[in-house]
Amino acid sequence: MELTIDKLSKHYGDSIAVDTFSIVLQPGIYGLLGANGSGKTTLMRMICDILKSTSGEVKYNNTNIKKLGEDYRDILGYLPQHFGYYPDFKAYDFLMYFASLKGLPHFKAKEKSLELLEIVNLTEVKNKKIKSFSGGMKQRLGIAQAMLNDPKILILDEPTAGLDPKERVRFRNLISTFGKDRIIILSTHIVSDVEYIADEIIVMKSGQLLNKGNVTQITKSIEGFVWECTVPSKEVKYLNETYTVSNLKNVGDQVSLRIIADKKPCEGAVNTPPNLEDLYLYYFEEGPAL
Numbered sequence: 001m002e003l004t005i006d007k008l009s010k011h012y013g014d015s016i017a018v019d020t021f022s023i024v025l026q027p028g029i030y031g032l033l034g035a036n037g038s039g040k041t042t043l044m045r046m047i048c049d050i051l052k053s054t055s056g057e058v059k060y061n062n063t064n065i066k067k068l069g070e071d072y073r074d075i076l077g078y079l080p081q082h083f084g085y086y087p088d089f090k091a092y093d094f095l096m097y098f099a100s101l102k103g104l105p106h107f108k109a110k111e112k113s114l115e116l117l118e119i120v121n122l123t124e125v126k127n128k129k130i131k132s133f134s135g136g137m138k139q140r141l142g143i144a145q146a147m148l149n150d151p152k153i154l155i156l157d158e159p160t161a162g163l164d165p166k167e168r169v170r171f172r173n174l175i176s177t178f179g180k181d182r183i184i185i186l187s188t189h190i191v192s193d194v195e196y197i198a199d200e201i202i203v204m205k206s207g208q209l210l211n212k213g214n215v216t217q218i219t220k221s222i223e224g225f226v227w228e229c230t231v232p233s234k235e236v237k238y239l240n241e242t243y244t245v246s247n248l249k250n251v252g253d254q255v256s257l258r259i260i261a262d263k264k265p266c267e268g269a270v271n272t273p274p275n276l277e278d279l280y281l282y283y284f285e286e287g288p289a290l
């Protein structure tokens with residue numbers, strides 16, 4: 001199974017939301033990481049064939065998805081960023097409704113809805129109205145909706161937005177369990193959402209593919225740029241204004257800093273292995289040093 005995104009672009013007048021983006025995806029979990037406005041939603045909507053590209057194409061197993069039409073929709077699950085939840089629907093009825101929209105026969109819809117409610121841990125509240133749900137519960141119902149047709153390709157646009165840390169972890173674990181034999185693309189601007197569950201991270205900036213690979217591979221690209229140092233507190237202001245500071249901790253009357261810089265930022269600074277958060281700051285923080 002292979003999803004090929006080939007020189008895909010989307011222009012809005014003079015502005016370019018997605019710029020000749022190319023990548024080949026095989027089964028696995030992909031974390032699409034980028035700051036607000038970097039083009040993640042636009043890219044995902046084109047992959048789902050609900051937004052027309054300006055140029056380029058998306059191919060599933062070497063066939064253009066436009067040619068596949070309904071057959072492509074049958075293997076696709078999508079949780080958009082702003083999903084309409086119908087507050088007065090009960091969870092089970094909501095899934096049954098979406099199952100019928102997806103063309104599942106009634107008996108299959110029932111079986112699948114109940115199975116998914118169990119997987120996303122909403123069985124106990126299946127007859128409760130969605131308006132009584134927390135953000136995390138709604139998102140879990142949203143992913144259940146996207147899974148109704150047992151999709152080969154699952155696209156999740158910022159699924160953890162607005163969730164508290166506990167719900168976040170729960171959601172991450174849920175996605176991991178769906179990760180086998182599927183292509184899952186999960187967009188976020190929150191590093192920890194994808195750091196542990198994604199097989200590959202795709203970094204997107206200004207509509208372009210900036211970097212891709214597993215966490216070890218992509219953080220390697222900024223090796224030598226992350227520093228740790230401990231300085232008197234009077235030096236902190238200068239360092240903060242001059243460099244991208246990824247962490248700052250008081251240690252007695254001194255301050256310990258983690259700094260991203262292409263050269264040694266201060267006396268006594270030592271290089272330290274970069275993590276994904278450093279990489280994100282390196283690419284997206286408009287720090288003076290980078």
Ligand SMILES: Nc1ncnc2c1ncn2[C@@H]1O[C@H](COP(=O)(O)OP(=O)(O)OP(=O)(O)O)[C@@H](O)[C@H]1O
Pocket residue numbers: 012015016017034035036037038039040041042043081189
């Ligand atoms: N319908 C539109 N008309 C004009 N410009 C658009 C339209 N949709 C998106 N854009 C622009 O395209 C760029 C990419 O937007 P997009 O929503 O894809 O980014 P994103 O990475 O998903 O951001 P966010 O995390 O904020 O959702 C932005 O500059 C946005 O303003």
